[in-house]
Each structure stands twice: as C-alpha cells, then as structure tokens.
Amino acid sequence: MEQTDTFELGGRALTSRLFTGTGKYGDDGLIPAVCEASGSQVITVALRRVDLDKGADNVMRHIPGHMTLLPNTSGARTADEAVRIARLARAMGCGNWIKIEVISDNRYLLPDGYETVRATEILAREGFVVLPYMNPDLYVARSLANAGAAAIMPLGAPIGTNRGLRTEEMIRILIEEMSLPIIVDAGIGTPSQACQAMEMGAHACLVNTAIATAADPIGMARAFGQAVQAGRRAYLAGLGSVAALARASSPLTGFLDQEEGGI
C-alpha cells in the first residue's frame, strides 16, 4: 500500500504527505532531526535581505540534501512583489517550486486572493511549480487552477493560531470540487487535526509552527508524521458508514411489495 500511495507533485513522487517549515525554531540545529523524525520530504524556507552587520544566516546548511525546497514569498504585499521574490528564489539554484504568499494585512495575515491569482498566472507561465497559499474559497480555487497552480494550499485557520480546521466545511468543498491537489496549510495545531484533514481527503498538510514551538520539536515531528500517515490510510481504507443500517420496517419502499390496486 505504501509503495503505491505516492503523491505526484511538480514532477516528484513523494511518499510523505507532511510538509514542514523552517520558521520559528529556537535552534535551527534541530531541523535535520525534525526532517528525519517527521519523514517529511518537502520543506519551506523564506527569502530575506542579508543582514549587513551579521552576515548571511544560512538555514540551508541544516536542510538535508534529499529535501525538496519550497521557498515562500512571505513579505510580498502584491503580485509583483511575489513574482520578484520567486524569481530571486529560483536564482538560488534550489529548484523551481514556489509557495505564493501575498499578504497585505498584517493583523490577520490572510492571503489576498486577487493578487495571489495574478502571481500564480505569471509564475506558472514561467515554469514554476506554483503552490499558492489561499483562503478556502471555491471561486479563487478555480481561478488558481486556471492560472496553472500545481496544487492549492488552503488555510485551516489564520497563520500561527494553532486553532485547527476552522475552515473544515470550505476545505471539504474544495476537496470535492477541485481536481488539483489540496494541501492544508496554516492553523493545524495538533496531530489529530492533521489526521482529520487527511481523513477528509486532503492530499497533504503543511505544519510548521506546531512542530517548531513544541516543547520537544523532534517528538512532535514524529507525532505529526504518524498522524498524517494514519489519516491518509484511513482515507484510503474507506471510512465506515455511520448508522446506515436498514430499519426493520420499510416505510419508504414497502409499496414495492404490495399489490397494485385498481390501475
């Protein structure tokens, strides 16, 4: 089962459906162990100006070589800024995946759908594997699909809140209606919430804060890895029905067994 259940994305065949991040760690030195414990194969990074006084912070040296790098465009407030960051990220020579994040409201950190669609359109045309972070809105999802997104990343709750799948019903609709992969991003605070997203049929989850800020990030990484796997297995196994047993009497179909009268 594990061998056949691969997640094809951007030309890679992923066996893990947990994406991790590199933000908010007390010690970046934990990252290799987190990657190993979680089983994750995709990891996000951000692009920032080099601190001229401190020199370049090199998060890259902590990231194991087999990981697929998913740079994000955090800091972008418009589509043009996201495009600029994406091109710079690609110039680093670490692949052509990009997670689009366009946010101009710093209070709630909610993504700007219109600008995100615009950036997706431009970058998909330039050959990027585009994974846009989005509010789970069906129309935006369709626009992103038409714009050439490789997958969409709906938020479960606002970034960093650890509040879980607050947008569950909306994400369920995306899973129903969209044919491109759904990667639940943001808001997942506990392994059980990640598991729930996978049971619902999400293709993958991205978890950063909940791992990075746990008392034991490595232990939490392992727990998330297992939860995502369990949820996926449950989804594939086909969840059982809830109370679908026939009643003893047949109030709705009884007429089929009775004599037809007078017709």
Add this chain to the structure above:
Amino acid sequence: MTFLPEALHLATYPLEGSFQKVDGNEVLRAIGRDSLTAEGFLALLSPAASPHLEAMASRARDLTMRHFGRTVSLFTPLYLSNHCANHCRYCGFAARNTIPRTQLNLEEVRAEGEAIAATGLKQILLLTGEAPHKAGVDYLEACVAVLRPLFPSIAIEVFPMETEDYARLVRAGVDGLTVFQETYDPELYAQLHPAGPKRDFVFRLNTPQRGAEAGMRIVNIGALLGLSDWRREIFATGLHAAWLQRQYPGVDIAVSLPRMRPHAGDFEPACVVSDRDLVQAMTALRIFLPRLSVTISTRETPRFRDNILPLGVTRMSAGVSTAVGGHAKPAETGQFEISDGRSVAEVCQVLRARGYQPVFKDWEPLEASA
C-alpha cells in the same frame, strides 16, 4: 473538453463483472458516505444493493429534503410538431410510422399555451420531432415569442443544435434544454437509429454541453430505460450528469428516468425495468449527486409516482398530452401512452396531501435590457 472519452471508455468497460463483484458491505459504506466516488455509485447500482433498498431510500429522502425541501416543480409538455426524419425503432413518431403528421401554426400554439396556462402551470417543455426544414430554429423562435408572455420558464426537447442556435433560443427566452442520449452504448445506438440525422452518436452526446455553453439554466439528460441493461445506462447517465455539474457549476443538471411505454410501432423493450429497479436507480443517483434534479414523467402510474415522491423526485410533469395540439382539443395519436392522466389540479391536491408544495415557477428571468 467533452464527455466523449469517458463515455467511450465506459462503453467498452466490462461493467457487468464490476457489478457482480460488489458485496453488501460496500453498499452500506456507500450509503453512509458524505460524498461518493464513481465506485460507490456503482456499488449502489449493483445487485448487492437490492436488499438495502430501504436504507438507500431513507438516505435519498434525507438528502432530497436537505437540498430541495418539501417542494416539487411541475411542468407540462407542449407538442408542437410530430414531423420527423428519424427512424428511432422505439418511438411512435418515427418516420416510417404512418400516423397523421401535423404541426401547430402560431395561432394554434397560442391556443395550446392558453389552455395550459389556464391550469396554472408556468413551466412548459416544447417538443418537436427532428425535421428542421419544417420545425426549425426560426419556427421555435416564433413559438417562444408567442408563449413567452404566458410562461416564465420555457424548455425545449427538440433536436440537437449547434451552440449558436441554442444561444439564439436562450435570447428568445428559452431557459431549459432536455435531450436524452437514449443509450450510452454506441453499438446499440447505431442499431436503434438506423437512419436520419439522429444517427450521429457523438453529436448527440455533446448536445447537453452545447446547451450549457449557450446559457441554458437547466439541462436535462437521460437514457430510455428498457433499451439495454439499466444498471449500465444509469451508471453512464450519472457519470455524464456529474461531468456536466463539474464543468458547468452554474447550470442546474437534471436527469429523467423514462421507462419504455407502449407506442405506435412494433419495437419491444430488450429488458424490463421493474419498479424496484427504478427505485434503486433513482435513490442511487440521489445519493451520488445530492443536488441533481430528478424528473419523473407521466409514463409512470399515479400510485408509483406518489410513492417515489420522497425518494428524490424534484420535477414532475402533470396534465399531460403527448399529442400535437392535445391540450386545446381531444388527443390524436401521441408519442407514447401516458399512465398518469390526472389533471394539474388533481396532482397538486395529492402533493399537498402528502405535505409537498407544488412549485409552478422557480424564477422569472429579468428581461434583457434593450
């Protein structure tokens, strides 16, 4: 993109084996799921689902209630013309049948319309055969102009057209398209339609899509049940409806479940679709596609129609004549025999007695600005 590749794949797929392999547990799982894959739909259509018909009915009733409430939309067919160049072996209007051929002139159309409007109905379905040189797009446009003041909703069940022609009729005030594939099996289709323009399986298969693109609000598809194995046909119909819903989320996709009825000519159904089969087909469709509109015609008996009401029906015909001009004056030979001859008032009374509201008008489009 069209439904054709999927239809052709289905046509050659050994579905009989798949139906036989289903076991009761798969059926129960499918009944309980929030959303169904094609495999789940197949399970509900399999012989293994038969013992679970009551559970299916219960689920179908809940879903129908949730999405449509206690309402049933009523309409009636208006036959404009029975001229036809087709040779459908199962149809009373087929070209080779020697029946009187007539076509309503616009005065007669008005008289028919007024007779129907007097019953309170607001939605009509215009029917013709396929003889575009006699009853073509110009004629339909003229009929719609006459009927539009009487009916806020006008659908057509005529002959497959190009998208531009549908768009013309939409501009004239048509908002619904009904077109039955009859059978999704291309080989059987070829046998049943030996001559005439209807021979073109592919053009017909893509007709609902052209209607949706032209701006129709309701597109109603269906297979004529009795021509071949109903499980296969309903499976294909359901997948076609699902495809259309996905491609055209703004269009209300409807399915009819017409069972073959006695008609002029000598064609006998290849298989008999029992009441039980029809209930299984309808409840499976409802569970697979909870927001699908389901149309039941007066081909069915009053008793059967009344009983299947809660199981997924959302649209019904009433006060029906299948003969050209049959509303304003006594009927001549109809396209097929109807089983439910009750008047609109009688049908409404039954619906109300069962706690349902008969809906005459769902919407009235705003007039296009000049």
Add this chain to the structure above:
Amino acid sequence: MRVIVNGREMMLDGGLSLRDLIASVHADPAVVVAELNRNIVPSSAFSETMLQDGDRVELLSFVGGG
C-alpha cells in the same frame, strides 16, 4: 562611490566587484542571491560584475520560514 545595499547607503572604493561586496559583509556567496538595479545577477557572474556609482544592490539569502 555611493552604492545603496539592502536599502543602506554605503561609500565604497571604486573597482569593487559584487563578489567583493558580498565578502565585505561577511556573507557566503554560495548562499546569496543578488539583484543589481532590479536585475538578477547569477552567482557565476558575481566576480565579473563591477559596481558603479549610484548602483542599487539587494543581497538576499534563505532564512527560516513556513
């Protein structure tokens, strides 16, 4: 000459390459991506890219992010 680096005005000697600039801020050229007057400069061209008076340079690198 006057060059704006990451938004900060710096007075530099003439004849300085982009690579020299990166080294002068204690950054590893292998993990830095550079933009010169809004054009991306490939890392292979850092050494041969000479800075001019009035240039605007952006030096960026990957950092932790979610």
